[in-house]
Amino acid sequence: MEQKELRAWEALCIQEEPPACRAGCPLNVDARSFAAAMAKGEWSSARAILEKSMPIGGIVARICEAPCEQYCIRKDLGGAIALSALERVCVVNAPSRRKVFRLPPRPKRVVALGGGLSSLTVAFDLAKKGYPVTVYFGGERPGGSLNYFPEETLPQAVVKDELNHLEKLSVAFKPIENFTPDCIASADSIYVGQDDILPETLTVPIQHPDSATFALAEPGWFTGGMHGKEHRYRFITNISEGRQAAISIDRYLQQASLTSGRAALRNGKAKLYTRTDHIAAVPRKKPAAPAGYTLEEAIEEAARCINCQCLECVNHCKYLENFGAFPRVYARQIYNNSAIVKGTHMANTLINSCSLCRQCEELCPNDFSMADLCLEARQTMVREQRMPSSAHWFALEEMHSARTEGSLVRHAPGAETSDTLFYPGCQLGGIRPQQTLRLYERLLELQPLTGIWLDCCGAPAHWAGRKEAFTEIVQQVEKVWQEMGSPRVVTACSTCLKMFRDHLPAVPVESVWRVLAEQAAVDGDPLHVMAISDPCTARDDGDTRAAVRTLLKGLGRVDAPLPMSGKLTECCGFGGLMDCANPAQARQVAEARVAQTDAEIITYCAMCRDQLARTGKPVSHILDLLFSDLAHPAEEKPQSISARRIHRRRLKSALLNRYPAEQQEEKAAWEDVELIIPETVAMMMEERRILEDDIRKVLHKGANGGQHFVHDQSGLAIASAVLGAVTFWVEYTVEKDQYRLERCWSHRMVMRREKA
Amino acid sequence: MNLSFLPADMNWTCQPCGEKLQPGMVELEYMGNVFRVELPVCPKCSAVLISEDLAVGRMLEVEQLLEDK
Numbered sequence A: 001m002e003q004k005e006l007r008a009w010e011a012l013c014i015q016e017e018p019p020a021c022r023a024g025c026p027l028n029v030d031a032r033s034f035a036a037a038m039a040k041g042e043w044s045s046a047r048a049i050l051e052k053s054m055p056i057g058g059i060v061a062r063i064c065e066a067p068c069e070q071y072c073i074r075k076d077l078g079g080a081i082a083l084s085a086l087e088r089v090c091v092v093n094a095p096s097r098r099k100v101f102r103l104p105p106r107p108k109r110v111v112a113l114g115g116g117l118s119s120l121t122v123a124f125d126l127a128k129k130g131y132p133v134t135v136y137f138g139g140e141r142p143g144g145s146l147n148y149f150p151e152e153t154l155p156q157a158v159v160k161d162e163l164n165h166l167e168k169l170s171v172a173f174k175p176i177e178n179f180t181p182d183c184i185a186s187a188d189s190i191y192v193g194q195d196d197i198l199p200e201t202l203t204v205p206i207q208h209p210d211s212a213t214f215a216l217a218e219p220g221w222f223t224g225g226m227h228g229k230e231h232r233y234r235f236i237t238n239i240s241e242g243r244q245a246a247i248s249i250d251r252y253l254q255q256a257s258l259t260s261g262r263a264a265l266r267n268g269k270a271k272l273y274t275r276t277d278h279i280a281a282v283p284r285k286k287p288a289a290p291a292g293y294t295l296e297e298a299i300e301e302a303a304r305c306i307n308c309q310c311l312e313c314v315n316h317c318k319y320l321e322n323f324g325a326f327p328r329v330y331a332r333q334i335y336n337n338s339a340i341v342k343g344t345h346m347a348n349t350l351i352n353s354c355s356l357c358r359q360c361e362e363l364c365p366n367d368f369s370m371a372d373l374c375l376e377a378r379q380t381m382v383r384e385q386r387m388p389s390s391a392h393w394f395a396l397e398e399m400h401s402a403r404t405e406g407s408l409v410r411h412a413p414g415a416e417t418s419d420t421l422f423y424p425g426c427q428l429g430g431i432r433p434q435q436t437l438r439l440y441e442r443l444l445e446l447q448p449l450t451g452i453w454l455d456c457c458g459a460p461a462h463w464a465g466r467k468e469a470f471t472e473i474v475q476q477v478e479k480v481w482q483e484m485g486s487p488r489v490v491t492a493c494s495t496c497l498k499m500f501r502d503h504l505p506a507v508p509v510e511s512v513w514r515v516l517a518e519q520a521a522v523d524g525d526p527l528h529v530m531a532i533s534d535p536c537t538a539r540d541d542g543d544t545r546a547a548v549r550t551l552l553k554g555l556g557r558v559d560a561p562l563p564m565s566g567k568l569t570e571c572c573g574f575g576g577l578m579d580c581a582n583p584a585q586a587r588q589v590a591e592a593r594v595a596q597t598d599a600e601i602i603t604y605c606a607m608c609r610d611q612l613a614r615t616g617k618p619v620s621h622i623l624d625l626l627f628s629d630l631a632h633p634a635e636e637k638p639q640s641i642s643a644r645r646i647h648r649r650r651l652k653s654a655l656l657n658r659y660p661a662e663q664q665e666e667k668a669a670w671e672d673v674e675l676i677i678p679e680t681v682a683m684m685m686e687e688r689r690i691l692e693d694d695i696r697k698v699l700h701k702g703a704n705g706g707q708h709f710v711h712d713q714s715g716l717a718i719a720s721a722v723l724g725a726v727t728f729w730v731e732y733t734v735e736k737d738q739y740r741l742e743r744c745w746s747h748r749m750v751m752r753r754e755k756a
Numbered sequence B: 001m002n003l004s005f006l007p008a009d010m011n012w013t014c015q016p017c018g019e020k021l022q023p024g025m026v027e028l029e030y031m032g033n034v035f036r037v038e039l040p041v042c043p044k045c046s047a048v049l050i051s052e053d054l055a056v057g058r059m060l061e062v063e064q065l066l067e068d069k
């Protein structure tokens, strides 16, 4: 990933953008965090949050007119959060813990004419940066209008406190009468704060400043504090002008551009998206006493803050939630991951755990696609040869097996051509072989020239980021299709359908559910409520989703829609090879999915059925309803990885039996090894991805003069074999001609006896 | 790295060699990294026994570490 691409990804995710309140605060106060601290009664940290952005916080927090409130997202849900009143109660109750902190002194001198709010802001901001500032105040004391507030609004002691703080920051206060033309000569920059009473000789010649930088025509001169009683937000606006002028003065004194790279005020324009349709209106808390909130009232009011966030995608995706942040951060982590030359690639698991289901794209206001981000990252890892070889190993082995020993393509028995090829998909064949055969029968009834095509569409290679391997598969698939006379393809797998549509646009392909729906019975009496779980690969396939609903209606089923279904549907935990790279997370995803309903779940993807059924919830496949004599119980456990392999071979041989002229493929010798597999070992095999086939191969080798180990007392034996990239081990006992399995394990490290 | 992974129970005999396994130095290799470790070995045919504990424990850990390097 190039830095430019990272920036583009980052720009799409607006979760880090300030919420409306902050965007509406001219001082950029983090009102969301402030409200959160207040709601917890953490007064001191709430005050610290205010003072992080406010100059002379004790004063500003008491008098700010809170323009932010007009933008608050709570506005129409009971009224804006009373930030103004909350800020007051905060500073009244929590003394400032602010330290006198000043950068090393700088030689350039600043003079502020006028001692009003805007000048005090200039003095505060620039003094902290190390500039010596002299404030020439009008009237008897510095502060201008601050001296005329009622005591209960702004106690004079508070003003005094803040002025003391400024003096500690090396701000000097002098009466305006002391100001002479010499003072101008010795200053490097001058600010004219119009929010104080100044002699006309000083104010009359002042022109209107630049509206963004507050610079006057004369270099080094700036002005602000231009608003009086007529302005609804005059105090905060004058303060804001002081702050903007201070930014300009600092840039001017450093001989930097006044404008380049300068963040403009947002004036309430927030990019952060916050969904509110699930938020109930709660009326604004009214203080019982005119003086303002009590602490208890303040907590209650602050707790109304929505804590505006986007997190639309994260709130619905276990994967995004599990990694503890949100896509903008993930994009950065993935970028950093690809930049590492030496050291640990921390984001490998992040990249490989996404199901590529694309729900995030649907939910995100900016269509951020975690799927594209992760898929590209996987492709890069494969290209740069740093994809962990174990990450997708099992799925790729499965694919290989389905494409070799499990694959078959034939015209219908006795036919020379095919009008249609039925492509059940490797998972349906592995999980529901009997139903697959019946479904083929049904299609033959509808169209006698329907051939059969057992294969894997290559989705695992695509998901694993193996671009080259996938392209090769796609080409092979296309070639087979052409050799069969380029017929229509009908598939029972949403993933195969999507793969064909996305990568082989020349192939006319259709979902078997649509073909069947055309023949569907008139609606049966609604008997039974079920929740349809759409596979994630059917997200963009409204026609197939509708066909399934038609079929189910015909079977007397009523859909109790899952909250996340149709276009918003989510993955079962298998997609994108999540189950391979992060099995624990795949379990969580399935649990979260089934928790969305109390109704019995029905799906039309064999893999979804098994993944969801792993949770123990009853889950049916639509074929269980269509062919009730071949129905599997909804409570049935998922098929084991070994069974899927064996089923595929059997399905193929059952089909081949229909072509008497053809020779069946010969069984391998190891297939006859007889196993006794206790339940605990079966579970171990499933979890460790060890197939019966693997074990038979290991034992077959051991039994035929191969080397093995025998325990001297227990009689247990251990055999091993290297099969591809993995070494498999089996511990067993022999009972007559059968092997009783005790344990099995595997590793990828290669062992070599050291040469002496 | 010089580590010993001898199981508590060394009472294994290699078949068909008929030799009792003995501690021996073995090289384990993964992704170009080589480790010398001590494991039960058949003195005659050099067959090595990798226990379940080792395979699903330290070995797996190291494999994963190296894959993320």
Ligand code: SF4
Pocket: A019, A020, A021, A022, A031, A032, A035, A071, A072, A073, A074, A081, A304, A305, A306, A307, A308
């Ligand atoms: S609800 Fe809270 S976070 Fe959202 S705009 Fe209002 S104060 Fe800010």
Ligand code: SF4
Pocket: A012, A013, A014, A015, A310, A311, A312, A313, A314, A326, A327, A328, A363, A364, A365, A366, A367, A368
């Ligand atoms: S939906 Fe997710 S990716 Fe999109 S802006 Fe919100 S947090 Fe970011």
Ligand SMILES: [Zn+2]
Pocket: A707, B014, B015, B016, B017, B018, B019, B042, B043, B044, B045, B046, B047
């Ligand atoms: Zn031996």
